[in-house]
Amino acid sequence: MRLVIMGPPGAGKGTQAVVVAGMLGVPHISTGDIFRANVSQGTALGVEAKRYMDAGEYVPDGVTNAMVRDRLTQDDCRAGFLLDGYPRTVEQVGELNAMLSAAGQSLDAVVELTVDIDEVVARLVKRAQEQGRSDDTEDVIRRRLEVYFEQTAPLTAMYEAQGLLTRVDGLGAIEAVTARIIAALAIDA
Numbered sequence: 001m002r003l004v005i006m007g008p009p010g011a012g013k014g015t016q017a018v019v020v021a022g023m024l025g026v027p028h029i030s031t032g033d034i035f036r037a038n039v040s041q042g043t044a045l046g047v048e049a050k051r052y053m054d055a056g057e058y059v060p061d062g063v064t065n066a067m068v069r070d071r072l073t074q075d076d077c078r079a080g081f082l083l084d085g086y087p088r089t090v091e092q093v094g095e096l097n098a099m100l101s102a103a104g105q106s107l108d109a110v111v112e113l114t115v116d117i118d119e120v121v122a123r124l125v126k127r128a129q130e131q132g133r134s135d136d137t138e139d140v141i142r143r144r145l146e147v148y149f150e151q152t153a154p155l156t157a158m159y160e161a162q163g164l165l166t167r168v169d170g171l172g173a174i175e176a177v178t179a180r181i182i183a184a185l186a187i188d189a
């Protein structure tokens with residue numbers, strides 16, 4: 001299965017993506033995780049990405065697209081993948097589409113986790129206290145949400161028009177949300 005999971009920062013995408021990818025036996029590909037791994041290893045990509053991440057801005061499309069292209073051509077993605085945090089811009093949607101169609105592939109579904117904005121802010125503030133992520137400060141959280149609603153939320157309409165989008169309520173216990181995702185995908189897992 002080739003899946004994308006979308007939703008605002010703090011919607012619980014990452015948490016759900018790990019569980020769902022495990023159930024489906026496909027790799028979980030989080031662009032945020034790959035950027036953070038590069039930041040902590042001090043690679044050139046990490047140094048570049050950190051400037052944007054710490055400001056709550058998106059890393060430029062050229063950088064992000066090249067990184068995803070590299071990851072999706074690895075062997076473990078042949079039978080499928082779950083993309084978490086990509087695509088996030090119109091250009092990334094086009095790039096993913098081009099990558100897949102060049103390989104004779106297409107997406108099977110796009111899951112949008114919906115969560116109201118007050119809940120999302122509360123979760124991010126809590127995560128800031130627990131994990132100390134450098135982009136979880138109040139100003140940066142506000143900027144990340146703005147960027148999401150300007151650039152990424154509208155992408156769901158594109159996927160909806162293609163009949164790929166399924167919306168899942170992201171509120172409630174982790175297991176309850178997972179069960180909703182699995183049910184929405186109409187798969188046995």
Ligand code: ADP
Pocket residue numbers: 008009010031032033035052053054056057058059060064084085086087088092135144
């Ligand atoms: P969240 O969704 O909670 O903001 P992520 O871990 O998905 O967290 O992303 C953290 C940061 O990594 C983003 O704010 C952005 O700077 C960068 N990033 C992740 N994915 C992308 C992407 N597809 N395009 C551009 N920047 C990205």
